[in-house]
Amino acid sequence: MLWAALLPDSLPDDPQRRTEALDGLATWCLQFTPRVAVLEALLQCPAVVMEMEQSLRLFGGKRRLVERVREESRDLGVRQLSWAPTSLAALAVARAGLSNGFAKPLAQLLDALPLETLTQVATHQATLARLGCRTLGQVRALPRGGLSRRFDSQLLATLDQVYGLRPETYPWAQLPETFHAKLELMARVEHAPAILFGARRLVLQMAGWLMARRSGVTAFTLRWCHDAMRSKSAGDGGELTVRTAQATRDTEHLIRLLAEHLDKVELLAPVGDLELLATEVQSLEEKSFSMLPEARQSGESLALVLERIAARLGPDRVLRPVILEDHRMEWMCRWRPAPEPAPRARSCMVEVPQPTFILAKPLRLATQNNRPLYQGVLQLLAGPHRVEGGWWDRTTQSEEGERVGEGKGKGEGAPAPASPETTRHSARDYWVAVSEHAGVLWIFQMRLAKEETAWFLHGTFA
Amino acid sequence: MAISLLWADGENTPPVPQSFTPSGVAQRWPVGLPHAVEAAIWRGDALGSPVASTLGTGFEALDAELPGNGWPCQSLTEVLQVQPSVLEWRLLAPAMRVVVAQGKQIVVVGPPKAPHLPGLRHLGLDERQLVWVNADKPVERLWATEQLIRANAAGMLVSWLPQARQEQIRRLQVCAQSCDGPVILCRPESAAHEASAAPLRLQARLGVDWELHVHLLKRKGPPHEGELRLPSIPGGLETVLTPRLRYPSRLIAARQCRELSHAVGSPSSRQPSGRPAAAH
Numbered sequence: 197m198l199w200a201a202l203l204p205d206s207l208p209d210d211p212q213r214r215t216e217a218l219d220g221l222a223t224w225c226l227q228f229t230p231r232v233a234v235l236e237a238l239l240q241c242p243a244v245v246m247e248m249e250q251s252l253r254l255f256g257g258k259r260r261l262v263e264r265v266r267e268e269s270r271d272l273g274v275r276q277l278s279w280a281p282t283s284l285a286a287l288a289v290a291r292a293g294l295s296n297g298f299a300k301p302l303a304q305l306l307d308a309l310p311l312e313t314l315t316q317v318a319t320h321q322a323t324l325a326r327l328g329c330r331t332l333g334q335v336r337a338l339p340r341g342g343l344s345r346r347f348d349s350q351l352l353a354t355l356d357q358v359y360g361l362r363p364e365t366y367p368w369a370q371l372p373e374t375f376h377a378k379l380e381l382m383a384r385v386e387h388a389p390a391i392l393f394g395a396r397r398l399v400l401q402m403a404g405w406l407m408a409r410r411s412g413v414t415a416f417t418l419r420w421c422h423d424a425m426r427s428k429s430a431g432d433g434g435e436l437t438v439r440t441a442q443a444t445r446d447t448e449h450l451i452r453l454l455a456e457h458l459d460k461v462e463l464l465a466p467v468g469d470l471e472l473l474a475t476e477v478q479s480l481e482e483k484s485f486s487m488l489p490e491a492r493q494s495g496e497s498l499a500l501v502l503e504r505i506a507a508r509l510g511p512d513r514v515l516r517p518v519i520l521e522d523h524r525m526e527w528m529c530r531w532r533p534a535p536e537p538a539p540r541a542r543s544c545m546v547e548v549p550q551p552t553f554i555l556a557k558p559l560r561l562a563t564q565n566n567r568p569l570y571q572g573v574l575q576l577l578a579g580p581h582r583v584e585g586g587w588w589d590r591t592t593q594s595e596e597g598e599r600v601g602e603g604k605g606k607g608e609g610a611p612a613p614a615s616p617e618t619t620r621h622s623a624r625d626y627w628v629a630v631s632e633h634a635g636v637l638w639i640f641q642m643r644l645a646k647e648e649t650a651w652f653l654h655g656t657f658a
Numbered sequence: 659m660a661i662s663l664l665w666a667d668g669e670n671t672p673p674v675p676q677s678f679t680p681s682g683v684a685q686r687w688p689v690g691l692p693h694a695v696e697a698a699i700w701r702g703d704a705l706g707s708p709v710a711s712t713l714g715t716g717f718e719a720l721d722a723e724l725p726g727n728g729w730p731c732q733s734l735t736e737v738l739q740v741q742p743s744v745l746e747w748r749l750l751a752p753a754m755r756v757v758v759a760q761g762k763q764i765v766v767v768g769p770p771k772a773p774h775l776p777g778l779r780h781l782g783l784d785e786r787q788l789v790w791v792n793a794d795k796p797v798e799r800l801w802a803t804e805q806l807i808r809a810n811a812a813g814m815l816v817s818w819l820p821q822a823r824q825e826q827i828r829r830l831q832v833c834a835q836s837c838d839g840p841v842i843l844c845r846p847e848s849a850a851h852e853a854s855a856a857p858l859r860l861q862a863r864l865g866v867d868w869e870l871h872v873h874l875l876k877r878k879g880p881p882h883e884g885e886l887r888l889p890s891i892p893g894g895l896e897t898v899l900t901p902r903l904r905y906p907s908r909l910i911a912a913r914q915c916r917e918l919s920h921a922v923g924s925p926s927s928r929q930p931s932g933r934p935a936a937a938h
Contacts (some may be wrong), residue, residue, distance in 0.1 A: 258704035400819040498763055498789075498811035505791060505802050513792045517785045519777040529775040534789055536880065549894035552747040553769065575910050578898045630906045635864045636892055655774055657892035658743045 198249045198258070200265060200277065201286035203241065205275040208380060211238055214644035218242055220377045222369040223274060224404030228255065233283070233366035236315055241291060242377030245283040245366075248383050271606065272397055284358040285367070288313035303359060307333025316354040320347050332358070362401035375405045375474040384423055384466035386459045391420060391467060395458075396451055405448045405474070412443030412480035417474060430465035432538030436505075441499055443478040449500050463654070524586055524622055525554060525654055548581060550630065551638040551655030558652035561639065568651035571633040580641070586621040617653070628657070705879035713814075713840050716752020717888040724858070725878045729753055729840040734831045734856035738875065740847045742770040742818060745864050748844060748890045749872075751781035754814060758787050762813020762839070765806055767791045768799040769818055780893025787813075796821040799829075807833045807841055818844045828855040850875055866907045868899075 204221055207214050218234045221244050225232040231247040249260065255261040262279070269277050278290035280297025285306060289297040291313040297305060309332050317335060329335045334353055335343075344352050345477075356362035381394045395418055406413055421433040436536045438453050467556075479549075506514040515531035522528050561568040570575045624640040629636060636657035643649050675857045692700070695716055705725040712728035714721055716784075721727040737749065746769075754764055764787055766773065775785050791806075795820070803817040807830060819827075822845065832855075834841045843856065850861060859876040868891045874882035891899065902909075 318804070497810065499767075501809035501811055502789060505805055507797055509793060509802070515790045517788060517790070518778075519775055519785055525774070528835075531772075531790065533824055547894075549892070549898060550780060552781065552892070553743045553771035554774040554775035555771055573913075575906055576912065577903050577906060577909075578895070589787070621772050628898070630866055630910075631857060631909070632864075632866055634741070636895075655777070656743055656771070657777070657895065658745055658747050 197247055197281050199281065199283045199286040200246050200248060201278045201280070201283065201290040202244045202246075202269055202274045203274075203290050204244070205273045205354065207242065212243075213378070213380070216378060218244060219346050219369070219372075220398075220401050221274070223273060223372065223377075223408070224268075224401045226369060226371050227404040227407035228261070230368065230406070231366075232369040234369060235283075235287060235366075239315060243287050243290065244369075246287060247283070260525075266398060271356075271400055281360060281361045281405040283364055284314065284354065285360070288358060289511070300305040304335075306358060307331060307336070308644070313333070314354055316350045316359060320351060351538050371408050373404070374474075375402055375477075377401050377472050379470045379472075381468060381470060384468055386463060386466045388461040388463050389455065391418075392451070392455050392458055393474065394470050395454060398470060399447055399454065402472055402474055403450070406445035406477070406480075409477070411477050412445045412481065413440070413450070413474050413477055414443050415439045415476035416450070417475050419471040419473070420463075420467040421469040422463075426465035433467070433469075434461070434464075436461060437475065439476075441503055443480050444498075444500075445480065449504075453507050456504060461507070481604075504556060506534065523583060524620070525550075525560065525583070527589075527620075549578075549657075551657050553658045554638075554655035555653065558640070558654045561651040561653055563651060567604055567652075568629065568639060570629075570631060570637065570639075571652055572631055574629040574631050574637065574639065577628045577630055577636075580625035581627070582623075582625055584623040587619045589620040591620055624652075626654075668906055669901065693716070702880070706879070713753050716755070717886075717890075719886050720872060720888055723874060723877070723882060723886060724816070724829050729842070730858055731838055731840050732835050733858070734834050734841050734843055736827075736843050736845055736849070736856040736859040738847050738850050738856060738859065738861045740863060742844060742846070745845055745862055745870055745890075746816065747781055748864055748892055749870055749888075750814075750918060751778075751783070751893070754841070755782040755837070757813040758782065758784050760813060761787075763787050763811070764790060764814045764816070764873060765791060765812040767788045767802050767806065767817040768793045769816075776891065782893070800826055803841075803843075804830060804833055807837045810837045810839075812838045814842070815839060816842045816844065820846055824852055824854065831855040831857075831915065866910065 201219060202225070204217065207217055212615060215237055218237050222232050222234050223474045225246045226246055227247050229248050229251045235243045235245055244560070252258050252261060255264065266277055276290045276295070278286050278295045278297060280286035280289050281302055283299055285302060288306065288309050289295070292309050299305065310330065311321050311332065314332070317324070317332065321423055324335060327338070328626065331353070335351075336359070357364050377398050379394050379398055381391075385391055385394070392397065398418075402413065402416065413625055415437055417437045419433060419435040421429050436454075436457055438450070438457055440450075440453065444450065502514050512535045514534040516534045518530045518532055520527055520530055561570050563569060563572075565571060567576075622642075624642050626638060629637045629639050634656070637653055637655065638655040639651055639653050641649055641651050667767075695761065705723075711731045712724070712726035714728040715724065715730060719926060724730075737746070764783065766788070768791065773788070773790055774776060775783075775788070778788065779785070789812075791802050793802045799817065799819055800822060803815070803819065806812055806815050822830075824844070827843070830843075847861065850859075854876070857876070861873045861875050863871050865871050865887060869888060870888040870890045872886045872888060873884070874886075898899070
């Protein structure tokens with residue numbers, strides 16, 4: 197049996213909060229094994245113990261499992277992590293400040309430990325000390341009959357359990373159906389990014405919970421409560437919901453996403469408490485490892501990194517195209533945020549030549565002898581290609597409204613609702629033009645008011 | 659070197675050259691080397707062998723000049739141009755087509771204008787395999803580029819970095835060594851005067867007659883002299899080009915000639931001769 201005992205650091209004194217904190221730690225432990233128990237929750241030095249013998253193979257061997265538990269438990273605020281063949285022995289070893297209970301034969305190791313390491317023995321410490329007992333070994337050397345008569349049955353039972361002579365029974369910790377965890381910060385935090393330090397612990401717990409439930413999260417909410425010394429206008433606190441496109445329980449990714457979002461948050465008052473909720477949870481399919489060595493996928497997937505970039509730059513800056521069935525250049529292609537699912541139907545291909553870069557708004561070109569100028573005189577090559585229509589495409593967009601307003605010479609900025617309904621009708625003759633400096637261009641000629649025509653640059657064949 | 663060797667051979671020991679049978683390699687090396695040694699020796703005039711894999715550029719003339727015959731993966735490639743958005747897609751599209759065919763994604767960071775998908779489709783790209791990261795500020799461009807390189811998730815990454823500094827490029831190059839796809843940085847011509855950590859740098863400019871003129875500014879191997887002329891017609895235009903339009907430079911020259919004669923010969927008797935030409 198491989199038992200681990202975890203002694204958490206700096207628990208709150210309030211019994212309810214104390215239980216919650218221990219349950220949080222137990223939830224994290226449940227990802228490794230279902231045999232997790234909280235010991236002596238309300239006493240001086242509580243602990244969480246778990247038995248991991250059966251999980252060794254799943255987590256890649258004893259060494260890797262121990263490494264992982266040690267790494268992650270440090271972030272969770274575990275003061276002492278110890279290993280031993282029985283749960284109480286692990287606890288005693290942990291309280292004595294040692295970590296490896298396998299260093300010597302168990303009896304030899306335990307005999308040297310002081311009485312305070314076991315609560316049931318420590319209650320009789322005064323009497324035992326007068327008998328001349330200072331270590332567990334000395335207590336065990338006393339005659340069993342006398343011990344059971346003079347002290348309560350607990351003492352002997354505990355001693356037997358520690359040395360592995362009697363089975364241990366525990367009420368196992370249950371995995372909660374939903375995840376919410378609270379954390380009281382060590383110090384008041386005034387800047388949002390500094391919350392991350394505390395939030396990391398909660399995210400780790402959540403990752404443990406997700407792992408135990410074999411699921412991933414698509415949305416989670418971080419709430420913070422301002423402390424009591426806030427101004428009235430600041431309110432109670434705030435919350436931030438982070439969404440991911442794919443269900444995940446990758447701690448590093450979740451924390452990076454949270455960091456990007458927290459960068460934009462401005463706290464109205466110092467924060468005292470944090471709370472984390474897993475709001476949308478989906479079951480996650482496990483990928484089994486291949487027996488054969490395969491091409492190693494280093495790094496993260498594209499969706500994850502795009503999500504992170506979108507979190508910093510804004511969702512409308514990471515874009516994927518959608519082809520629309522329109523013959524007018526501006527509405528041939530629409531860009532939508534990358535995480536949105538792609539439309540199923542593939543639209544048909546346009547056969548006419550099309551540029552590869554387009555300008556957001558056509559650029560009016562100067563002319564010389566009726567020839568368009570753009571970094572020199574342009575040589576028209578192929579054309580005209582007539583694009584006309586769009587009377588069905590009604591819009592009341594302010595941009596269009598402005599253009600209509602300009603055309604009529606009325607400059608007073610009409611608000612968008614008041615602008616008249618118009619259509620995106622266009623009648624243009626497109627040409628392929630070439631310039632020695634600017635390359636191959638896609639320009640069009642359009643008729644303006646008063647029998648005037650004008651040339652516009654709309655794209656480049658780059 | 660070959661001449662001096664022959665001369666030395668001829669003067670000292672006439673029978674030796676016959677026993678050596680000097681043909682090709684043996685002419686340059688007085689002692690015949692074992693094959694394994696021969697293969698391991700890198701000569702100064704040969705192209706450097708790339709450590710990483712490469713991706714064919716789709717232009718044979720360019721492939722022949724590049725170490726590894728293609729765009730290098732796991733390192734940066736700089737494309738320098740006088741002005742942006744003139745020839746990027748035309749230069750890179752043949753390689754992109756290969757990437758797309760493998761089902762990988764192409765990510766472009768901060769292009770100077772909006773990519774237009776119908777045009778890109780003519781080049782063989784697919785809308786499901788293109789991502790546009792619209793980053794404006796230099797810091798954002800650099801950050802997004804670095805994140806994408808580190809993630810090593812894109813099949814090909816094209817980034818426009820007009821204002822990147824030397825040390826920033828160096829940093830990207832270090833990251834790129836663990837990235838499996840080619841990373842192309844589009845930078846202005848002025849960057850040619852700065853040192854750069856990118857192992858491959860090329861200057862590209864447009865030839866009017868449907869050509870790309872490429873000069874390799876830096877590569878692993880001997881310096882590149884002259885310019886490569888790569889034929890390139892933008893996607894979709896092949897169908898509309900008539901034989902007359904194959905050489906726009908002639909049209910431009912003819913027009914300039916007309917204008918010149920028009921301007922210079924206006925007071926003299928050349929004007930009437932210029933007019934009929936303009937009328938035709």
